[in-house]
Amino acid sequence: MEGGGAYNRSSRVQATGLLPAVAMLEAAARHAALEPSPRTIVIADYGASQGHNSLLPMSAAIAALRARVGVDRAILVVHTDQPDNDFGALFRTLSDDPDSYLRNDAAAFASAVGRSFYGQILPPDSVTLGWSSWSVQWLSRLPGPIPDQVQVAYSHDPAARAAYARQAAEDWHTFLTARSSELCPGGRLVVQTMALDDAGEFGYRPLLAAMYAELEKMVADRFLRPEELGRMAIPTVGRSRADLAAPFGPARRFGSLSLESLDIFGGEDQVWARFERTGDAVAFGREWAAFSRASVFPTLATALDGGREDPRHPAFPNRLEAGVAARLAADPCPMTIPLAKMMLVKDLAP
Ligand SMILES: C[S@@+](CC[C@H](N)C(=O)[O-])C[C@H]1O[C@@H](n2cnc3c(N)ncnc32)[C@H](O)[C@@H]1O
Numbered sequence: 363m364e365g366g367g368a369y370n371r372s373s374r375v376q377a378t379g380l381l382p383a384v385a386m387l388e389a390a391a392r393h394a395a396l397e398p399s400p401r402t403i404v405i406a407d408y409g410a411s412q413g414h415n416s417l418l419p420m421s422a423a424i425a426a427l428r429a430r431v432g433v434d435r436a437i438l439v440v441h442t443d444q445p446d447n448d449f450g451a452l453f454r455t456l457s458d459d460p461d462s463y464l465r466n467d468a469a470a471f472a473s474a475v476g477r478s479f480y481g482q483i484l485p486p487d488s489v490t491l492g493w494s495s496w497s498v499q500w501l502s503r504l505p506g507p508i509p510d511q512v513q514v515a516y517s518h519d520p521a522a523r524a525a526y527a528r529q530a531a532e533d534w535h536t537f538l539t540a541r542s543s544e545l546c547p548g549g550r551l552v553v554q555t556m557a558l559d560d561a562g563e564f565g566y567r568p569l570l571a572a573m574y575a576e577l578e579k580m581v582a583d584r585f586l587r588p589e590e591l592g593r594m595a596i597p598t599v600g601r602s603r604a605d606l607a608a609p610f611g612p613a614r615r616f617g618s619l620s621l622e623s624l625d626i627f628g629g630e631d632q633v634w635a636r637f638e639r640t641g642d643a644v645a646f647g648r649e650w651a652a653f654s655r656a657s658v659f660p661t662l663a664t665a666l667d668g669g670r671e672d673p674r675h676p677a678f679p680n681r682l683e684a685g686v687a688a689r690l691a692a693d694p695c696p697m698t699i700p701l702a703k704m705m706l707v708k709d710l711a712p
Contacts, residue, residue: 363411364656364679365448370414370455372656374649375699377415379629380495383554383703384419386623387493390705391426394490395548402436402471403427406489406544408479409497410441412451417461419493424463424470427491438471439463442483445476478502480536484544492544492551498537499556501597505529508595511574512662515564515600530599535609538706542619545708551619557626557702558602565600565698568690569650576685577662585674585681586666593665596658602626606702618709629699637694647691651683659683 363369396403405423407416420439427437441452456462456472463470477483479494480502505525511517514526541551558564577594580586603626607614614621633653637646659679666672 363448364660365451367412367448367451367454369448369656370412370451372652373411373415375629375633375653376496377418378632379699379701380415380419380554382627382701383495383552384422386703386705387419387491387552388422388426390550390552391423391491392430394550395546395710396427396431396490397546399431399435402438403431403490404484404488405437405439405491405493406484407439407441408492408494408541409500410443410447410452410474411497412448413441413453413455414459415495416441416493417455417459417463419495421461421463421466423491423493424467428467433467434469436469436471437467438473440473440475440484440489442475442477442479444478447476449474449476479540480533482540482543486543487546489541489544489551490546490549492541492549492553494551495554496556498534498553499598499600501526501529501599502533502536503529504595504597506595507592509592511570512577512594512596512658513564513566513570513598514595515558516567516570516574526597526599529597530601530605531608534601534605538609538616538619541706542617542708545619547708548710549708550622551706551708552703553706554701554703556598556600557606557700558600559626559628559698559700560603562602563698563700565700567698568693568695569654569686569697572686572689573654573682576682576689579685580681590665590667594662595665596661598658600700601702603702606704619706620709622705622707624702624704626700626702629701631696631699634694634696643691643694644687646694647687647689650690650697651687654686655679655683
């Protein structure tokens, strides 16, 4: 994600898309098995980024737990992300945002882990509640080049599609294995993620078309070399209902985890709703371009010949953002936002 707090400022699409999963997290908090007092209750937030979008789900989970354990029991929220995440912005959000659970609950505590969630990062049997939103669509590595797009869902290259599908299946398996170890017996995990809808659609079609067209223009204008565009790829996938359920098999079981529920749903397109209300095409283009910039432009910029040290590194996101915004403003249209939410439960006894 783009640092300097940019993700916090430009992730309204994500903030809206995670809302339907918050009710699931509250239900998980009402039903998760709790260790006897005074053991601290641990909530893990996998892929927290800069923290703003975690405040609502964490506060909701804490409120549901408070109804069970009272105001004095210690609750520790562990926010996890990659080592190069903007943890400074995360801690400032936790300390300064009026909606922070730290400001509103004297027995709530926060900590952070800077390690990939594609491995065990918390002690065995330590997490009562897990939450992950908009994060597990990120693969553990780039499976390879995408010759005709930056998002594999819109590639026509069979080798690229197969490599991404293989990596997606492997990563999902790895993620579940690690979480099944970390969850307490009777603990629960709620995952919200990008998905394929039941027609196989990844969504964001006009946005990705605008992004790729603008990158091709940068090549035509000799701002990028064709080899650099060839290396640019966003290592994210939308998983289908079948992909997400696959590790669990027909009995909906994966080791000690049960798949209690899995829904595919359409995220609300509030950017389009605002455009319909205001008719402001420029704001429409600007909002989707800012969403893309904060989420994926830093990944694309790693393909520049000089990486972060490349002299074009500062100009690249500005130019791409302006181009994408202008293209979308010229022809505003609704975006489909396919999402999944699921609840997993760990067995009470081994
Ligand atoms: C789009 S942000 C989601 C932030 C927030 N949860 C939300 O709902 O808006 C995705 C986050 O997942 C993190 N992420 C991606 N792969 C990860 C991994 N392997 N381990 C930990 N975090 C990861 C990214 O660094 C990023 O901060």
